[in-house]
Amino acid sequence: MExxxxxxALSGKVALVTGATGGIGGALxxxxxxxxxxxxxxxxxxxxxxxxxxxLGDSASIHVADLSGGRAACEGLVQSVVSQCGRLDILINNAxxxxxxxxxxxSDDDYAAILAVNQEAVFKLCQAVHAPMKAVGGGKxxxxxxxxxxxxxxxxxxYGMTKAAITQLTKTLAVEWARDNIQVNxxxxxxxxxxxxxxxxxxxxxxxAWLLSRIPAHRPGTPxxxxxATLLLVAPSSGYLTGQVLAIDGGFLAGASWNxx
Numbered sequence: 001m002e003x004x005x006x007x008x009a010l011s012g013k014v015a016l017v018t019g020a021t022g023g024i025g026g027a028l029x030x031x032x033x034x035x036x037x038x039x040x041x042x043x044x045x046x047x048x049x050x051x052x053x054x055x056l057g058d059s060a061s062i063h064v065a066d067l068s069g070g071r072a073a074c075e076g077l078v079q080s081v082v083s084q085c086g087r088l089d090i091l092i093n094n095a096x097x098x099x100x101x102x103x104x105x106x107s108d109d110d111y112a113a114i115l116a117v118n119q120e121a122v123f124k125l126c127q128a129v130h131a132p133m134k135a136v137g138g139g140k141x142x143x144x145x146x147x148x149x150x151x152x153x154x155x156x157x158x159y160g161m162t163k164a165a166i167t168q169l170t171k172t173l174a175v176e177w178a179r180d181n182i183q184v185n186x187x188x189x190x191x192x193x194x195x196x197x198x199x200x201x202x203x204x205x206x207x208x209a210w211l212l213s214r215i216p217a218h219r220p221g222t223p224x225x226x227x228x229a230t231l232l233l234v235a236p237s238s239g240y241l242t243g244q245v246l247a248i249d250g251g252f253l254a255g256a257s258w259n260x261x
Contacts, residue, residue, distance in 0.1 A: 189249070
């Protein structure tokens with residue numbers, strides 16, 4: 001237990017989880033809280049955030065912000081966390097949006113909306129947390145990518161473009177901020193079944209069958225499948241681990257399941 005605490009305990013750390021009311025965000029918030037961190041819960045609905053805070057108790061605080069609001073919104077969110085919690089050690093850049101349609105049908109509004117949250121807000125939040133992390137001797141940033149960071153998937157062209165950009169941003173910031181003891185990594189979830197996707201792609205029999213045929217693990221991922229890797233990336237044990245993109249995908253990128261019957 002002493003070794004586990006030394007390597008993985010997050011007591012005294014403050015972690016900002018954006019998009020905390022979603023399936024993945026909620027799982028990561030619970031996991032980080034279980035490791036001892038105080039969780040700054042971000043979302044756009046105070047009602048949903050309040051329900052999650054009630055579950056986590058004093059180990060959580062609520063911070064409402066619309067990340068499509070640009071630099072002011074991102075900097076205001078970080079200032080809110082530091083003001084209420086006294087410090088900021090961990091940023092989980094989880095918030096994101098998606099719109100599905102053929103590439104030729106995306107409007108300028110669709111394009112701008114997806115970029116504002118998935119790409120611009122991620123960069124501006126990283127910028128905003130740099131100073132408070134440096135002030136406490138270092139920090140951890142985990143950006144959330146996607147399978148679309150690596151492979152083309154139809155009808156999500158703009159989403160995929162932003163997620164590919166996030167992997168490169170991760171590497172660049174890792175190089176620049178290593179001098180400040182800030183480790184920057186990226187998780188790329190595979191096909192995860194959340195309350196939202198359970199009513200979408202996983203609810204369509206043909207789509208579900210196709211997905212399972214491509215995943216060597218032969219099952220959907222769950223939000224809890226991402227918790228362990230996240231804890232590794234934000235723990236004291238990962239001080240020399242930076243600039244990496246870790247796919248949590250049941251083997252999807254390693255090879256199609258028909259090669260592994």
